[in-house]
Amino acid sequence: MSATVSVNAWMDEAAAAITADADRLTQLDSAIGDGDHGLNLTRGFKAVVEALATGSDGLAPGRRLILAGKTLVSTVGGASGPLWGTALRRAGRSVGDAEALDGPALADALDAALAGVIELGSAEVGDKTMVDALTPAVAALRGAVEAGQPLADAIAAAAEAAAEGARSTIPLQARKGRASYLGERSIGHEDPGAASTVLLITALGRALED
Amino acid sequence: MSATVSVNAWMDEAAAAITADADRLTQLDSAIGDGDHGLNLTRGFKAVVEALATGSDGLAPGRRLILAGKTLVSTVGGASGPLWGTALRRAGRSVGDAEALDGPALADALDAALAGVIELGSAEVGDKTMVDALTPAVAALRGAVEAGQPLADAIAAAAEAAAEGARSTIPLQARKGRASYLGERSIGHEDPGAASTVLLITALGRALED
C-alpha cells in the first residue's frame, strides 16, 4: 500500500489512451450523439498534458488535479468538458495539500469527482451516461482500498467495474445528454462518455509510482 | 409531286418524336450543356400541339407555322426556343397565304427558317449547333425537289442529310452556345440541337398528305 498515483503520469496515460481510441469514441458518439466525443477529449487531454508539463513544477497532487480540471473546462466544451473538468477540480480539492495520492486519498478524490459530476449533470445510474461507469468504479476502488488490497489491484478492480458499467449502458435508453433525444433508438449502443471513463480509470493503473 | 405537308401533323409528329427522345436529348445536353434541351423542346412542342389543336381552324399553313413559332418563343426559353421559334415564324412568313405546303413551298420555307436561325444566332456550319444539321437538310430538300423527286423522297433525303450533319458535330469543338464554354472538352459529343433537328426534319416525312 505504499504505491501512489502520479497525477502527471495519469494525465499522460489518459491522453495517450484517449487519442489512441478517439475514433472509436467518436463512432460511439456518432451513433447516439453528435460524433465529437473523441475529438473533444483528445483536444482537452492534450491541453492538460501541456498545462502540466509547463505549469505543475512544485505543485502538490491536489493542485495538479485542479489545474487539469480547469484546463479541461477551458478547452473541451460540450458536455464532457465541464463534467470531467468539474470532476478533476473536485478531486483536487478533496486531495487538498496532501503530498501524495495514496489509496485512501484516491478513493476520496474519486468520490468527490463523482459527486461533482452528479451535482452538475443530475444524472443517476441507469441514465446511460459516464455516471454508469464512474459509480461502480468508485465503489470498487473504495472497497478494495478498504479491504487493504494493493493500490494496483484496487485500480484494476475499479477499471474492471468501470468496463462492466460501460457495457451495462448498451441495453439502456438514454435519459440525459444528446442521446436522450433518440428515445428508444438509443438502446443497443454503448454510451461514449462511459466508454471514455473506462479509459481514464484504466489509465490510473499505468500511473503508479512507489 | 402532288403531296403536301400538313403543318398540324408535322407538329404532332415532332412533339411525339421529341417526347419519346427527350431523355436522350437531355443526356446530350448534360454532356456539353446544361441538361435541359429535352425538357425545353418537350414543353414547347406540347404547347404547339395544344395551340394548333385549339387555334388553327381555318388558318392557312403559313399562319399555322407562325402560330407554332410564336408558341415556341413563348414557352421554351433557352437558346432553342427563340431559334426554332424564329425558324418557324420565318418559314410561315415565307409560305405566306399559300393554301398548301408542297415541295417548292417547303424548300423555300426551310430556307427562310435557316436564314432566321443564322440571323439570330450568328452560327456558321462547323460551330457545332443545330445549323450543322439544318443547313445540309435544307440543301438536300431543295436539290431533291428541284430534281423533281417525290416530296416523300425529298424529305427522306433531307432527314438523311440532317442525320449526317448531326453526326458531323461529334468531332467538332463548339464555338456557339453553352457548349463553347467547354473548349476542347466539347469534342466527342453530338450537339443536342443538331440531334433534335434530325427529329424535326424526320417528322416531316410522317406529315405528308395527298
Next chain:
Amino acid sequence: MASATPSMRKLLNDPEHVVRDSLAGLAVAHGDILKVDLAAQIVVRADAPRQGKVALVSGGGAGHEPMHGGFVGLGMLDAACPGAVFTSPVPDQMLAATTAVDGGAGVVHIVKNYTGDVMNFKLAAEDAADEGIAVESVLIDDDVAVQDSLYTAGRRGVGATVLAEKLAGAAAERGDDVAAVATIARRVNSRARSFGVALSSCIPPGSGTPIFDLPAGEMEVGIGIHGEPGRRREPLGTAREIAAEMVEAVISDLAPADGAELLVFTNAMGGTPLLELYVLHGEIERELTERGLRPARRLVGPFITSLEMAGASLTVLELDDELTALWDAPVNTAALRWGA
C-alpha cells in the same frame, strides 16, 4: 458524398482551425459592425461596451452560421462565443464575452438547451458573478420534436433562439433593464415552437463523414441542428405534406389563440436552396391561414443552419403588439438588417 472517400467537399485550410479561420473572415467582412477577438474566440459589437445598456451574449457550437456571430450588432447581440463545430463553447469564452460587453447594466445569456451549453454557461455565469457582473440566463427550448419529460434532456433550443435574440436585443436597445430584457426572451421562448426535417445529413469538417445515413427519397422528421436523429424516418413527402406535418407539430403544441397573429420563420438547414425554401414557405402560410391563423411577420432563409444539411425547420411565434414592435425595431447585423 464524403462518405465514399475520406476527402471532403469543403473550403477549408485545416479542419481543426475552421472556426478561427471563419471568424477571421467574418471580422474583415463586417468590420463596421463587429470585432473579433481571435485569442478569446469571441465576436463583439464594434461599439461595445455600451454604457448603461443591458448586454446580450449568446453562443454555442459553430456550424449553425449565421447564428450567432451574424447576429451581433445594433438591436441584437452584443457578443457571440462560438465553440468548435457542434460543440458548446467553453466558460472562458463566455466570460470573456460577458466582461467585454458589460456596460454596467447587466448581461443576459441566451442559452440553447443542450447539456453542454447549459453546463458551460452555468460555470461561466458563476465566474461572472465572482467578477461582480449580474448575469441573467435564459434557456431556449422550443423544439417540439423532443418530448419534454423526465426521460430526456428536455427540448432543444432551435429557431426560437434567433427570434429571442432579435426581440430581446430590441428590448435592450430601448433601455429595458436586465430583468425586463430576460423576460422578453423568456416570453419569446414560451410563445414559440419549432420543428425540423432533414433530407440529408450534414458532414462535420472534423470527421469528414455524414453523421447519419439517409438515403435519397427519405426524410428524417423532427431533426435537431447537430445531426441528432428525429422522431422517425419517412418517405420524402411533397412540400405540401411536409408543411402540413410541420404546422401540425408546431401549432398543436403552441395552441395559439384563434386568429392569432404569428411570426412565421421558415428556415433552411443549409443545403436546401432558396428556390425550394420558398415553395415550402408558401405551403406553410397556406396551412396556417387555413387554420384561421394570421401570418403577420416572416423570416425566410438560412438563419440557423446545420452546415450543408438539406432540410428546413419551421418556427412559429405568437405575436402581441409589443413583440411585433420589437421585431420591427432597427437591427444592423451581418445577417439581419433593417431600419438601420
Next chain:
Amino acid sequence: MASATPSMRKLLNDPEHVVRDSLAGLAVAHGDILKVDLAAQIVVRADAPRQGKVALVSGGGAGHEPMHGGFVGLGMLDAACPGAVFTSPVPDQMLAATTAVDGGAGVVHIVKNYTGDVMNFKLAAEDAADEGIAVESVLIDDDVAVQDSLYTAGRRGVGATVLAEKLAGAAAERGDDVAAVATIARRVNSRARSFGVALSSCIPPGSGTPIFDLPAGEMEVGIGIHGEPGRRREPLGTAREIAAEMVEAVISDLAPADGAELLVFTNAMGGTPLLELYVLHGEIERELTERGLRPARRLVGPFITSLEMAGASLTVLELDDELTALWDAPVNTAALRWGA
C-alpha cells in the same frame, strides 16, 4: 446523392411547377416589397410603376436564388422574370415585366450573356419597341473563366449581375435617365470580373440527377452557374490556395490601378455553408491586400447560386467615389437591405 436513386433530396410539390410554387411563396413572404404575377411568371415591385423613374428589369433561368426575384425592390430591380430552372425566360415574360414597370422614363434590361438570355431579351426588346417603350439592354459578361474570343459564346454573366443591379438601381432611384442608368450598369460590367469553383454538382429538379460527376476531393475550376464545367479539374486545394487562384484569375484580367479600392463579393454557390465561405473570404482579402489593393466594400453570402452546388465565386469591382456612393445608397429587397 440523387445519382444513386431516382428520388431526390428536394422540398417540392412537382418539379415541373417548382418555379411557380416558389414564386407563390416569395409573394406571401415579401408582400410589402413585391408582388408576383403568377400567370405571367414575373416579380414586380409592390409600388410599380414609378412614374418618371427609369425601371430596371432582369431575369434568367431560375435556380440562382435569391437572384433575381430577391433583388426586386427599392434601389434595385423593378421587375424580375425567372425562367424554368437554368432556362432563359421567354420574351412574353420580359415584355410583361417591362410594360408592368415602365413609368414613362424608359426601361433598362440587365441581360446575362448566355445565348438563350440574349436572344430572348432581344426578341422582347423588339416587342417593347413595338409598344413604344424605350429599352436599353446591358449585357453582363464578367466571368474570366471563359476566353472571350471568336471561339466561344463569350464570357458568361455571373456575379457582376448582382452588383450592376444594385448600382444601376441606385442610379435610377436618384433620377438618372435611361442612358445614364445603362451607363452605370455597363461601367460596373467593365470594371468587374468573376471566377468560380465548384466542389460538387448541383441537381436540377427536372432531371433529378447531378449535371456532372465530381468526386469528393476534386474541384472544378472556372465553373459557371448552370453546372457548366470549368477550365479544368484539380485536386481540391485549401481555402488559401483556392483564394489565391481566384484572386489571380480575377485581378490579372481586371488589372486594377495600384492601391485601387475594391468591392469584394465572395459568393456561395448554394451548398457551401457560411462557416466555410468566411474562411475563403478572409483568405481572399489577405491575397488582395498583399497585392496592394484595398477592399473597401464587401458582400459575403449566397447571392447568385446554382441550386445546392457546393463551391464559391469571387467577384471584384474596382470602385470609384460614384460607384461607392451608389453601393451605399438605400436598398430594400428580400435579399439585400440597408439604409431603408
